[in-house]
Amino acid sequence: MSTEPNSRACEQHHHLHPNVIHDSSADSAGIIASELAAEDGSLLNNNILKSHSYGAIEGETPDSYEIDDPHGGYALPKRQLITVVSSLFMASFLAALDVTVVTTLLTIIASELKAVKNISWIATSYLLSSSAFQPIFGKLSDIFGRKFILIGCSLMFGIGCTICVTDSLWWLVIGRFITGWGGSGLTAVGTITMSDLIPLRDRGLYQGLANICYALGAASGGFIGGIVADTLGWKYVFILQVPLAIIVGIAIYLNLNLPAGSPGLGAHGQDIWQKLKRVDFLGSFCLISSLMLFLTAASLGGRDIAFSSNLFISLVAASFVLLFAFLYVEAYVSEEPIIPIELLANRTVLASSLTNWFYTMGIFAILFYVPVYFTSVLYLSATENGLRLVPNFFGVSLGSLSAGYYMKRTGRYYNLAVAAGILAIFGSYRVTLLDTQTSTWQQYLMLIPQGLGYSCILTITLLALIAATPMKYQACTTSIQYTFRSTGSTLGVSAASAIFETVLGSSLQRRIMNLVKDPEEARNIIAKALEDTNYVHEAPKYVREAIRTSYDEGCRGAFYFASVAVVIGVISSLFMREHKLHTSLNRD
Template sequence: MPEQNSESEALLRAEELLPPNILDTSTGVEGIVANEIATENELTNRVEPEVSSTYGAASQASENEENVGTSSSPSVSLRRKKVKKRKSEQFDASGYAVPPPQLYFILGSIFMGAFLAALDSTVVTTLLTVISSDLDALPKFSWIATSYLLAMAAFQPLFGKLSDIFGRKCLLILCNLLFSCGCLICALPKHFGGTFTTLIVGRFLTGLSSGGLTTLGTIAMSDLISLRKRGIFQGIANIFFALGASTGGLVGGFISDAYGWRWVFLGQVPLAFIGAVVVYLFMNLPSGSLGLGAQDTDTKSKLKRIDVLGSVTLITALVCAMLAADLGGQKLLYKTWSFAALVTGFVAFSLVFAYVELYSATEPIVPVRLLANRTVLASSLANWFGTMAGFTCLYYIPIYFTTVLEFSSTENGLRFVPSVFLASLSSVGAGFYMKLTGKYLWFAIVTSFLSIVGVIHVALITPTIPVWDQYSLLILPYCGYSAMLTVTLLALIAAVPPEQQASSTSIQYAFRSTGSTLGMSLASAFFQSVLIRNLPTRLQDAAPPDVSPKVLKKVIKNALSNGEYVRVAPEWAINPIKSTYESSCKAAFLFALVTVTLGFISICFVKEHKLHTNIARK
C-alpha cells in the first residue's frame, strides 16, 4: 500500500507538469502535435532553472522525470521520452559544450595547430639561403616563404562555410593530415624526387592547411565555449601562435645546424598527426551543435552545396592581390605590364566574386552581406589596419636597430622578449576582463588608443634612445594589438547569429591575413622610396675627392641592398647611411601611425552586444 500511494503521488506530480490538450483550430479537435510541443516547452521551462547549475544536470533531471512516469499511460511516457531526448541535446548551461576533461584534449590539439601554423610561417626565415643553395635554386629562394603565405591567405576564407557543411571535426582532421603530408614532402631527399618544385608544393600544402588550422581552431572554440568565457581561451591560443611565430627562426636555425634543414620539417610531421588523432578521439560535439555540419545528408549532397564559382573567383582575386603586394616594387616594377595585370586581375575577379556572392550563389562561400553588419565590418577593418601597423613595426624596428644602432640579430631578439611576453598576457587579460564584466567596447577603445600612443613613441625614436626604452619600445603597440585581436573576434561573433559565426570568423581572418601582406608591401614602398631617393645623393655629397666614381657606385649599391653594410662601409659613408636608413624607417613608422589610427576609428564603430554565459546564447 505505501508503495502504491507513493507511485500514485508521483504520477499526480507528473500529470501536474503536463498542460491540458490544446485545441487545434484547423481541425476543431485536440491537437496531438501542438500538445506535444507545448508539453516539451512546459517541461523545459520548469526544469531548466535546476539544470543550469552543473554539467550533467540535464540528463539527471530527465531520468528522474522518466522514472516518475514509468507506470503512466503510453502517451505520457512517450512525451517524457521526447523531453529526455530534447534535454540531452541541450548545450551545457555552465559555458562548455563538452565535459572539461574532453575539452582540454580538444583545446590542446587546437593550440598545437596554432603553434605549428605560426612556427611554419617563420621557421624558414634563417634557412632560405641554406635550403635554396642545397637544391640549386638560390635565385628562387623567396618562393619558399611566398608559396606558404600565398596559400594560407588565399584559402583561409573558405574554411568557415566548408565547416558549416562538412563539420569542424572532419576538416580539422584533414588539415592536420595535410600539414603532416606537406612537411613530409618538404623533407623529401633528392633521391626520392625532392626538388625545389617539390619543396614549393609541400610549402603550398602546409600553408593551405595552416590557414585551416588557425581559422577552424577559432571557430571550433566558439562551438565549445560560451562567449563570456571564450576570450580567455582565445588569449591562450594567441599565446601559442605568438610563441610559434617568435621562436620559428631560432628553432629552424638550431635544428638545421644540428641535424640538417630537412629535420626542421620532419619534426613537425608527428606533432600534426597527433593533433589529428586527438581531434578524432575527443572532438565529439553534442547533438544539435552547429559544429557537426549538415546532418542527415550524404557526401554527394554536401559537395553540391559548395559555392565553386565563388571559391574560384575569391582564391584567384586573393592570389593576384598577394602576388602584387609581394612582388610589386621589387621583383616587378610598378610601371610594368606584369604588375598592372595582377592589379587588374585582382579588381576584376573581386567584382565577379562580389556579384556571385550577392546575386548568384545559393549558399555563398563568404556571405558578403555580413559586411553590412556594422560590427562585422568595423571589427574586420580594425583587424586589417591594426595588422598593417603591427607587422610594419615588427619588421622595421629591427631594421632601425641593425642599421642605425648596429645591433646584432641576438641583440634585436632580446629587445623583443618583454613585448612578446606582455602582449601574451594582454590577450589573456582581455579575455578575463570580458568574462568578469561581460563588456568589451570601452576596453577595446582604450587599448586601441594606447596602441596609437605606442606607435607615436616608435615614430619619435632617435639614435640616442636609452637602453631601457629599447626593451619597452614595442610594449604598448603590441599589447594593444594583441588585446584588439581578442576583443574584436568576440565582438564579431556576438554580433551575428550562431549559424553565421563560422563565416564571419573566416571574413575576419581574411582581413587579417591580407592586411599583413598588403601592409608590408605598402610599408616597403614608403621605405624604399625614401632610401632610393636620398641615399645616393647623401653618399655623393659625403664622398672625399679621392674616391673614384667606380668605388662610389659600389658603395651606393652595397648600402642599398644590404642593411648590415654599415658595419664594413668606409668611414666617410657611415653617417650618411645611418641617417638615410633612419629617415626611411621613420617613413614606414608614419605609415604604421596612419593605419593604427584608422584601426582605432574602426573600433569606435563596433557595437556592444551581450556575451552569453551558455553555448545556446539564451
C-alpha cells in the same frame, strides 16, 4: 594569434623587402553569436539573412540553436574539452612555427638545393596558400562539419611536410604550398571550433591562451629551426612536424564529439555528393585567385617585380577583376555564398573588420622595420636585436589574457577597446621618436605598448563579432576576419616597404652624390646600400654616416605610415556596438 615578428629572418636576410608574407595575426578570429536582429539600427534585412541555407540541419536555417545537455555551459565534458582545446592550441603552435622555422633556414636550404635565385618561393609558397585558402574554410566546415575539416587539414599538413623532405626545389615549394593550405585550415577552423565549444563570456580568455600559443610558435621557430638544422639537418625540421600533426588529427577524431544541435556538426541527412553540390566552387575560385594574385604582387612587388612593370600592374588589375567577380557571384549567383557580403552591412562586423585591417597594417609595419632600424641605424648585432624583441611577446601574452579575463568578469568590451586604442596610438607614436639617443631600457620596452593594445583588440573584435552575428554565420564571419587580417598584414608590410625604399633611395641619392665625386662609384655605393642593410658597416668610412642617416629617414617614413594606420584602426573600432556576452552556448 601572434604579433611576434620573425626577428631572425629580418636580421639574416639583408635585402630590404620582406621575403615572406607575415601573417601570424590570422589566428584570432572566431565567431559564435547572438541575434543580429536585436541590434538597433542594423542595416541588415532579416529576410536577406534567412535566405541563405547556413543551418547544420537539412532544410532549416535557424537563427539560434539549442545545444543538447551543455556541460556547465560548455559543449563537452571537461576532460574531452581540455583534450580538444589543447589539440587546437598545438595546431595553432605548429602553423605559426612552420612559418618562422623555415624563413630562418632559407639560405641553408637554398644553398644546398642550389636555388639561391628562387629562395623567396620556399617561404612565400606557404604563406600565399595559407592566406588565400583561409577564407573558404568557414563555409566548408559548415557543410562537412568541423571534425572532418580539421582531420583533413591535419592530414594535409603532414603530407605537405613529408613532401618537403626532398632534394628538389620545386617539390619543396609544392610541399610548402600544401602545408600552408593545411595550416590555414587548422588555424581558421580551430578558432571556429573553440567558438562551438566555449560560452561567449569565457571565449575571450581561451582566445588569449590561443594567441599565446601562436605567438610562442612564431617566436620560437627560428630558435628551434636552428637547433634542429645544426644537430640533425634541415630536413628534420619537416620530419619532426609530421607526428605532431598526426597526434592533433587523432586527438580531434577521438574527442571532438559535438552535441546535437551544434552548428559544428555540418549538414545532416546528406551524402558526400549532396554536400559537394552545396559548395560555392565559382565564388571560391574567384576569391582564392584574387587573393593569390594580390598577395603575389604585394610580396614580390619592388623586389622581384618593379612596381611600374606591366607584370605588376597586370597582377593587381587581374586581382581586382576577380575580386569584383567574386562579389557579383556572392551577391547574385551563389545560393550558399562562402562569405555573405551583406554581413558587411552590419555596423559591428564592418567596423571590427576594418579595425583588424588597419591595426594589422600598422603593427606589422612596425614589427618589420624596428629590427631594420636597430641593425642599420643603431648598429646592433643580431643577438642584441633579437633580445629587444623578446619583451613584445610578454606584452602580447599579457594583453590577450587580460582582455579575456576583463570580459569574462564584466561582460563588456567597448571601453576596453577604447583603452587599447589609446595604448596602441601611444606605442606607435613612440616608435616614430626612436633615434640614436634612445636609451637601452627604452629600446627594450619600445614594442610593449602597441603589443598590448593590438593583442587586446584581437580578442575584443573576436567577442564583438561573436555578439553581433547570428550563430549560423559564425564560421562565415570568421572567414571575413581572416581575409581582412591576412591582406592587412601583407599590405601593411608592402606599403611600408614601398615608402621605406622611396625615402631611402631619395636620401641616398642626395647625400652620396654630394660626398662622392666619381658618379660611377657613387652609384655602386647607393646600389649596395639599397641591397644590404649590413653594408653600412662595410662602406667607406666617409659615407657611413650618410647611409646611416638615410636609413633613419627611410625607417621613419615607414613608422609614420604605421602610426597613421593604427590611428585609422582605432577610429574604426569606435563604431563597434556593445553586445551582451552570454554565459551559455544556448545564450542563457
